[in-house]
Amino acid sequence: MDIASASVDRVFDYRVPSAMQEPGWRVRVPFGPREIEGYVIALSETTELDKSKVRDIAAVLDETPALLPEMIDLARWMQKKYHCRLVDALRLMIPAQMRGGRVREKTVRMARLAVSRETALAEAERLSRRAPVQAAILKTLAEGDKTLAALAEMHASANSAARALSSKGLLAFENKPIRRMPYQSLMGDGSEALELLPAQRAAADQIGAALRGEPGAPFLIRGITGSGKTEVYFESIAETLKLGRSAIVLVPEISLTPQMVQRFTRRFGPLCAVLHSRLSVGERYDEWQRIRAGEARVVIGARSAVFAPAERLGLIVVDEEHELSYRSETQVRYDAVEVAEARCAMAGAVLVMGSATPSIVRFHGAESGKYRLLTLESRAMGELPEVTVVDMCQELLGGNRSIFSRTLYRRLKGCLDRKEQAILFLNRRGYFTFVSCRECGHVMQCEHCDVSLTYHMSERKLKCHYCGYEAELPKTCPECGSPYIRHFGSGTQKVEEEVHKLFPDTRILRMDADTTAGKEGHLKILSAFEKGEADVLIGTQMVAKGLDFPRVTLVGVVAADATLFYPDFRSSERTFQILTQVAGRSGRGERKGSVVVQSYQPGHPSVRYAKNHDYLGFYGREIGQRELGQYPPFGMFVRFVYTGTDGAALARHTETLKAAFDGYFETHDRPLLLTARPCPRERIKEKYRYEVLLKLALPLKGDILEDLYHIYEQNRAAEEFSVMEVDPVSML
Ligand code: ADP
Ligand code: ZN
Ligand code: ZN
Numbered sequence: 001m002d003i004a005s006a007s008v009d010r011v012f013d014y015r016v017p018s019a020m021q022e023p024g025w026r027v028r029v030p031f032g033p034r035e036i037e038g039y040v041i042a043l044s045e046t047t048e049l050d051k052s053k054v055r056d057i058a059a060v061l062d063e064t065p066a067l068l069p070e071m072i073d074l075a076r077w078m079q080k081k082y083h084c085r086l087v088d089a090l091r092l093m094i095p096a097q098m099r100g101g102r103v104r105e106k107t108v109r110m111a112r113l114a115v116s117r118e119t120a121l122a123e124a125e126r127l128s129r130r131a132p133v134q135a136a137i138l139k140t141l142a143e144g145d146k147t148l149a150a151l152a153e154m155h156a157s158a159n160s161a162a163r164a165l166s167s168k169g170l171l172a173f174e175n176k177p178i179r180r181m182p183y184q185s186l187m188g189d190g191s192e193a194l195e196l197l198p199a200q201r202a203a204a205d206q207i208g209a210a211l212r213g214e215p216g217a218p219f220l221i222r223g224i225t226g227s228g229k230t231e232v233y234f235e236s237i238a239e240t241l242k243l244g245r246s247a248i249v250l251v252p253e254i255s256l257t258p259q260m261v262q263r264f265t266r267r268f269g270p271l272c273a274v275l276h277s278r279l280s281v282g283e284r285y286d287e288w289q290r291i292r293a294g295e296a297r298v299v300i301g302a303r304s305a306v307f308a309p310a311e312r313l314g315l316i317v318v319d320e321e322h323e324l325s326y327r328s329e330t331q332v333r334y335d336a337v338e339v340a341e342a343r344c345a346m347a348g349a350v351l352v353m354g355s356a357t358p359s360i361v362r363f364h365g366a367e368s369g370k371y372r373l374l375t376l377e378s379r380a381m382g383e384l385p386e387v388t389v390v391d392m393c394q395e396l397l398g399g400n401r402s403i404f405s406r407t408l409y410r411r412l413k414g415c416l417d418r419k420e421q422a423i424l425f426l427n428r429r430g431y432f433t434f435v436s437c438r439e440c441g442h443v444m445q446c447e448h449c450d451v452s453l454t455y456h457m458s459e460r461k462l463k464c465h466y467c468g469y470e471a472e473l474p475k476t477c478p479e480c481g482s483p484y485i486r487h488f489g490s491g492t493q494k495v496e497e498e499v500h501k502l503f504p505d506t507r508i509l510r511m512d513a514d515t516t517a518g519k520e521g522h523l524k525i526l527s528a529f530e531k532g533e534a535d536v537l538i539g540t541q542m543v544a545k546g547l548d549f550p551r552v553t554l555v556g557v558v559a560a561d562a563t564l565f566y567p568d569f570r571s572s573e574r575t576f577q578i579l580t581q582v583a584g585r586s587g588r589g590e591r592k593g594s595v596v597v598q599s600y601q602p603g604h605p606s607v608r609y610a611k612n613h614d615y616l617g618f619y620g621r622e623i624g625q626r627e628l629g630q631y632p633p634f635g636m637f638v639r640f641v642y643t644g645t646d647g648a649a650l651a652r653h654t655e656t657l658k659a660a661f662d663g664y665f666e667t668h669d670r671p672l673l674l675t676a677r678p679c680p681r682e683r684i685k686e687k688y689r690y691e692v693l694l695k696l697a698l699p700l701k702g703d704i705l706e707d708l709y710h711i712y713e714q715n716r717a718a719e720e721f722s723v724m725e726v727d728p729v730s731m732l
Helices: 069-082 086-091 096-101 117-127 132-142 148-154 158-167 198-212 229-242 258-271 281-292 303-307 336-347 360-367 392-397 406-417 492-502 521-530 571-583 605-611 615-629 647-665 704-714
Strands: 002-005 011-013 026-031 034-042 106-113 171-178 219-223 246-250 272-275 298-301 313-319 350-355 372-376 386-391 421-426 435-437 454-456 461-463 470-472 485-487 508-511 536-539 552-559 594-599 635-644 673-684 687-697 721-726
Touching (some): 034 069, 034 086, 069 086, 069 336, 132 171, 148 158, 229 258, 229 372, 246 303, 246 336, 313 336, 406 421, 406 492, 571 605, 635 647, 635 704, 647 704, 704 721
Parallel strands (some): 219 372, 313 350, 421 552, 552 594
Antiparallel strands (some): 106 171, 435 485, 454 461, 461 470, 635 721
């Protein structure tokens, strides 16, 4: 057999116990003078080693194989695709806490009858006068096993009575494993399905046919906000369960969307398992075990849930397919949507991706036949809100220096007067809270990183979000000495202060990274808002996603442009997506909603098309731009990022690598771009960053990524940290 071990990424042969019939076991093996943990990834009758040299494994670590056979195939696919170590891919598939045995199963001590029910009841009759507590215990246990804790609640001396019964051979104790169930408070008992609308029905029928027959090409559902995509997922999951198979649902940043989790747990009850990083170590372990044991067959989780040990997988749903949080930037740089596609292909499962604003690249894939497009064009309830765009430059010229335009102020007042709810949205935390000089334009920067410092109002301090550096707010500009240095605060706190000033009686909830610490921080804020305990919810991107509050009739986008200034080819796409998503939170109930978007660039296509909820219009324009500039899906970026303290050495290394690539391209098609340079964000946490950036025309010719990787490996400088990024998430 072969073993992939954690400290060495190679496969070794060992002898396994004859009872071992399949791979996937976690084992301990002798390795040199020590013992290490590894995974059995294949079984074989033969070995190229001298038979007498093959050592026995030391121990099998679990009661069942930790890895399903298909997960080993998936790990091999990842190893090839993402150039990662096989063992690192395997590790993603097993809860971290299982390795090294840090978590024990939690058990509870139970009492049960050791004799037949009839005997017990007869005994109880006999004991009823002399030992009434013992008699009562026997009668209780005749109805079913009880925990010792439950018995102790019956009577103070129940414990000693139980011991007495046990010594008479009438009662037995045992330890029963229990699962810590997160979200238990939210578990429903399987709520009723809604009657699907015709468009939903049509989509669900196509998915159903794929589930019952050939899986075929993945589905991409484009359904406007509120069109009822979730109900289509539900129907598909129900069909999957009926076929005796299991389903995985990926949602972006699950800890930010408790409402979504709640809807699933209400619908499918205890068949649901929830996986995400905010669960405790023990909770995650138990959820994993419930899935592995087949007790939970609907897995809801963030990107790593794509590795959940769901057997007989029939369906993977990827909600909000366009979200960048599906891309992992840790050790294994995988794309969970890509992995889902590969896993479905291996398992014969159906992949369903859904979004109101599909990523440009995947929508193009649907147009070219790689995916099957399903469309939901109208809202299940109510209609799309009307969007008003306010030109903030005009507002400023007209003498209004407030962060609220007159339109937004009027609408907010109306909304509050009518006792309806409003959401005020900021494009991201800390946006515009940088401090700059009104005379010379100097912006306060971090001393260690190439980023501007963010002003935190509550502590009256400047902070760097990358390295944590803190500074006092200067009284005068360090460049020119002018006293007119100030913060351009439109951070969430500033908005809160402003609303409070204008509408003193308004109840406000603020949702941002500062107010949502803790496992259920988001849940608390959102359920308070849902219950009507506040009138206004102020937040960053976390309020844009998947929320469904029927009483919200106004969404105000305080500053729409923040993401437009990113030096990234995706910035228009990102801005369009976020504006469309947040606008979609308004008017989801019976009353029509409205949206006010404040912008310094009201003519920008991202703003214009979002105003009209016009995805196809935006797509048509954007895909033309992409083709002109040969950006994805027509071209692809690959970059090699070097990080270190010695900038000059990094410059040399990247030049060397570029020269090696130049050599390679003498005999291959030239790339669209090849350059070595400092990264746009040149310094982070005192470390310099340099890159070799390539743009390649798609489709790729031959094994070019393989070739580039090998050239990079050969030229790797041992003392520097470096990484190959294929289709990088961020170009900074
Ligand atoms: P999406 O995920 O596409 O934004 P949702 O699934 O959240 O949309 O649905 C929006 C709202 O419409 C929800 O309140 C949902 O309960 C309701 N809804 C969806 N489908 C139906 C239906 N067939 N009949 C009645 N209400 C529906
Ligand atoms: Zn100045
Ligand atoms: Zn810094």
